[in-house]
Amino acid sequence: MTRNTKILWALWIILALMGGIGIFERLTMGERLAAYTSYVPWGMWVAAYIYFIGLSAGAFLLSSLVYVFGVHKLERIAKLALFVAAITLVMSLLTIWFDLGHMERNYEVFTRPQFHSMMAWMVWLYSAYFALLLGELYYALRRDVKNLSPREIQEDDRKLKRLATIGIPLAIAFHGGVGALFGTVSSRPFWHSSIYPIMFLVGALLSGGALMTFIVSVIWPEKDEAWLDLLQFLGKIVLGFLLFDLLLEWAEYSIPLWYGVGPEADLVKFVLFGPFWYVHWIVHILFGVAIPVYLLTWKRDARSIGIASALVAVTFFAIRLNLVIPGLVTPELRGLEHAYVDPIGNRLSYHYIPSFFEWQVLMGVVALGLALFYFGQRYLPLMQTLNNREVSK
Amino acid sequence: MNKDRPDRTPESEERRAVLGKMASATFAGLMLSGVLAHAQDAAPQKTLIPARPFKVSSDANQDVLIRMQGELERAMQKPINERRWGMVIDMRKCIGCHSCTVGCVMENKLPPGVVYRPVIDEEKGTYPNVTRTFLPRPCMHCEDPPCTPACPVGATYKRADGIVVVDYDVCIGCRYCLTACPYQARTFDFGEHWTDNAAKGADGALALTAARAYQNPPNFEYGKHWERGEGIIPKSPVGNARKCTFCTHRLDQGMLPMCVSTCVGRATFFGDLNDPKSLVSELAGAPNASVLKPEAGTHPNVYYLN
Incomplete structure (x- = not known):
């Protein structure tokens, strides 16, 4: 074990311990330790949920480029992308499960279907997507585990293509649905925007693509010419989506801000110049846009691409926080925050900063995701390229 | 003095009462034709607060609480889908005493952080040109509520009589x-208790006992017994969205909502908007009646007079 590996293991153990305590507290004490309130009813866990689920949709759509459109350049990472999509989906579902007041009643979304609820649609669609993802993983991996005849492999390929083809509209629908979950809330001027479903899709492709690029840059077994070529191709995809996402963000912010009047303008001002201005300007714009654009445009070596995509993937969480929280921080009725107060839990407040407990639960989810990924890449043939198939052909 | 005068026989008393009534009826007749006959029918009212509220009859000249009480009983005779409960709040009369908030908290045994009817106290202008307005904010029980279609499990819905309710046994607590509510009329039960910090002060033990005596008995929302509790599976309504119910449990017993009963300024009116003779129908149709955020398109059943 090298020194670096030891440090990584130590970090993971700390993460898992803190997370374990957080999850234990969540299960035994409910949401009392969380800092969100009745007036800011969604906090960091909801932001983390849409972040993880975006990573999943993005990674999945990347794999579909191979299985549906036959983009051979990405063939080597298709299985890994599917696996990352599955893990991040598990992480997102866990996070949002912990956010429920009655975790034990989650099945009701299926037993009491509500066709007018955007949240119900989102749950049904991601459940279908989860099933499809597992099916795809099965057909993509079993050829490397079992000895299949060339005919069987061809058969599996057909099934894979069929599943992945269904998967594209499904992934678009479910992640567009996550955007619509916010976009349809007419009482929240910050969210009530038709651009959200589109922004969510572009954001998913950006963050999921960046995460895959980072993973490929770090853990790929053979760091050869072909690998660098692949990385540079991925880097271009990330850069493209990064700029496109920036364009959509410009549309989203500049329209309500132009005359500077109205409730939406006030909320955009809160994001850009409010007490958490640094989340937008430092975390998002500097570390999530400016530095990655520089690295991806002018550097383009493996290390720079890795750093740039890691920055994009991680800071994208800031974009998600800046979407969920500002939509909720202003009173719907002026003066409501002073009308009646809660001396015990301060739940009638518009002030929200995630509590340490919320971070702990998130740490637990991340630790679990890392563990799943570690075991997957170690015991599943995720990175054995499709050479097997080529040989058998 | 008057009471010692020997000529005050029962007959003379009666005569005086009739004369007095006629005088006031004549005055009223000048103001409004048609009131005369009505006034003569009115039984003399000894006190504004009835000893047995369920027995009194509705009458336009009675205290609004008694009138609303009668109208409530009349409405409860109808099938549920023919009633449409509504509320009218007179902002000119509201003195900002928060009695309705406190009454509601007591009636529904609301824990800390849960509130159904806060009163927004707004100061307008700058010194010396300052005014204050008070805006009690119950649930609007909208005709087109944005909150109910959002629910992924159908736990919250609009009843046939217009009351927007939450089924605590179904709500998953997704918030x-x-x-979705443009009035922020819903709060979440985080599972907090009034006793949480009670033992910290000098009178800790005493405060704890007193607070527990208050918080431990069940509340009766929706006509059921609810004993709150935490744990891996919290006992509803902990972990649920909660909101004003127009005191459905009181309506079922023929009682007005608590906030109406406790309003010291008679500023909150309640009744059946489907009954054209009801006080609320009269008031909601007045030219100075308005609703909060009409632009939200929710068509509230709570009106404000200003």
Whole structure:
């Protein structure tokens, strides 16, 4: 074990311990330790949920480029992308499960279907997507585990293509649905925007693509010419989506801000110049846009691409926080925050900063995701390229 | 003095009463034709607060609480889908005493952080040109509520009589409805108790006992017994969205909502908007009646007079 590996293991153990305590507290004490309130009813866990689920949709759509459109350049990472999509989906579902007041009643979304609820649609669609993802993983991996005849492999390929083809509209629908979950809330001027479903899709492709690029840059077994070529191709995809996402963000912010009047303008001002201005300007714009654009445009070596995509993937969480929280921080009725107060839990407040407990639960989810990924890449043939198939052909 | 005068026989008393009534009826007749006959029918009212509220008859000249009480009983005779409960709040009369808030908290045994009817106290202008307005904010029980279609499990819905309710046994606690309400009339039960900090002060033990005596008995929302509790599976309504119910449990017993009963300024009116003779129908149709955020398109059943 090298020194670096030891440090990584130590970090993971700390993460898992803190997370374990957080999850234990969540299960035994409910949401009392969380800092969100009745007036800011969604906090960091909801932001983390849409972040993880975006990573999943993005990674999945990347794999579909191979299985549906036959983009051979990405063939080597298709299985890994599917696996990352599955893990991040598990992480997102866990996070949002912990956010429920009655975790034990989650099945009701299926037993009491509500066709007018955007949240119900989102749950049904991601459940279908989860099933499809597992099916795809099965057909993509079993050829490397079992000895299949060339005919069987061809058969599996057909099934894979069929599943992945269904998967594209499904992934678009479910992640567009996550955007619509916010976009349809007419009482929240910050969210009530038709651009959200589109922004969510572009954001998913950006963050999921960046995460895959980072993973490929770090853990790929053979760091050869072909690998660098692949990385540079991925880097271009990330850069493209990064700029496109920036364009959509410009549309989203500049329209309500132009005359500077109205409730939406006030909320955009809160994001850009409010007490958490640094989340937008430092975390998002500097570390999530400016530095990655520089690295991806002018550097383009493996290390720079890795750093740039890691920055994009991680800071994208800031974009998600800046979407969920500002939509909720202003009173719907002026003066409501002073009308009646809660001396015990301060739940009638518009002030929200995630509590340490919320971070702990998130740490637990991340630790679990890392563990799943570690075991997957170690015991599943995720990175054995499709050479097997080529040989058998 | 008057009471010692020997000529005050029962007959003379009666005569005086009739004369007095006629005088006031004549005055009223000048103001409004048609009131005369009505006034003569009115039984003399000894006190504004009835000893047995369920027995009194509705009458336009009675205290509004008694009138609303009668109208409530009349409405409860009808099938549920023919009633449409509504509320009218007179902002000119509201003195900002928060009695309705406190009454509601007591009636529904609301824990800390849960509130159904806060009163927004707004100061307008700058010194010396300052005014204050008070805006009690119950649930609007909208005709087109944005909160109910958002619910992924159908736990919250609009009853046939217009009351927007939450089924505590179904709600999963996702809080989507909290984000959807343009009036922020829903709060989440985080499982907190008034006793949480009670033992910290000098009178800790005493405060704890007193607070527990208050918080431990069940509340009767929706006509059921609810004993709150935490744990891996919290006992509802902990972990649920909560909101004003127009005191459905009181209506079922023929009682007005608590906030109406406790309003010291008679500023909150309640009744059946489907009954054209009801006080609320009269007031909601007045030219100075308005609703909060009409632009939200929710068509509230709570009106404000200003």
